[in-house]
Amino acid sequence: MTQIINCRGTLVDLVQPRIMGIMNITPDSFFERSRFYTTDEILTQTEKMLLAGATFLDLGGHSTRPGASPVSQDEEMRRVVPAVEQILARFPEALISIDTFRASVAKACVEAGAVMINDVSGGLLDTQMYKTVASFGNVPYVLMHMRGTIETMTQMTQYDNLVLDILDDLQQKVAQLRALNQRDIILDLGFGFAKNIEQNYKLLNHIEDFAVMNLPMLVGVSRKSMIWRKLNIPASEALNGTTALNTVSLLKGANILRVHDVKEAIEVVHLVEALLAK
Incomplete structure (x- = not known):
């Protein structure tokens, strides 16, 4: 597996799992305490996350929760x-990822200094993205991986075979990107996007099946409804559940955890590394 990614000249080794804040x-993002104006x-939040150990900061200006305006x-x-x-004016060493499905926004942010593009639509919502x-x-x-649009994805959860269908979709898109000479590609299975709660857990349990693609894996389950709906709690109380699923993700081979709570995720990485070293 490719373990080193090139972020505009900064090489990041993903042998050690990394945290994306x-x-x-x-x-209107679903978790109120993740909103900054x-x-x-x-x-202040940038400094907090960097000091806590975040490798990447993922900035988004368009909520992608179901029903978002x-x-x-x-x-x-x-x-x-x-x-x-x-x-970047205050923290020039920061590695910024831009969370967008629009090619024009991606381009403007890279020109401003961002070093990674995080596209929840996998290229579906802008034909110019790749x-x-x-x-x-x-x-x-x-x-x-996603189906439909932000408005329609919750109605697009019918699969012949969940794991194989998603694997096939991602393989086709990777082939398109490789044909354009895109070097570094990171997979995200899209928990919560065109998947119901049961499908999210099945997918989490089959993360290893995607190792066949020989690409790094980002997992983003932080405080999502697959946790708080299952536990009948609000998102504000879903940190413990997030920690549990982040632990599972790392044990199954995740390279990057995308999280709201950086300090706690870093602790998970340290403990899992200690476990796997024995």
Whole structure:
């Protein structure tokens, strides 16, 4: 498996699992405490996450929770591009991922200094995304599995064979990206996107099956409904469940955990590494 990714000249070795901290520059993301608006809030949270040990910061200006209100391209740009610039002015060493399904937003953020593209649509929602990402040359692309749109994905959970269907879809998209000479691709199985709760857990239990693709794996289950609905609790109380599923993910080979709570995720990485070293 490819273990080293090139983030615009910064090489990151994924042999050691890495943590990606979530920063939502939105008013309506499902977990309220992940929303940041002002420059002071953004910089304070950046410092907190970096000090806690985050390798990447994932900035998003368009909520992708089920039922989220559409955000225009201009509004998404207005939210995220200044945030990238503000963070790098204060923390030039920060490795920023931009969470967007729009090629134009991805391009503007990379030009502002972002080093990774995290596309929840896997290229479905913008036909220019693959060409745009590949044109950068050394910007890793997080390829997530999804069906439909943000508005319709919850109605698109019918699969002939969940694992094989997703594997086939991702393999086809990787082939398209490779044809454009995209070098670094990171897989994301898309927990919560066009999957119901039972399917999310089945997929989590089959993470190892995707090792056949020989690509790094990002897992993002942090405080998602697959946890809090199962436990009948609010998202604000889902940290313990998140920690449990992050532990499982690492044991099954995850390379990057995308989380709201960096300190706790770092602790999981240390404990799992200690376990696997014995």
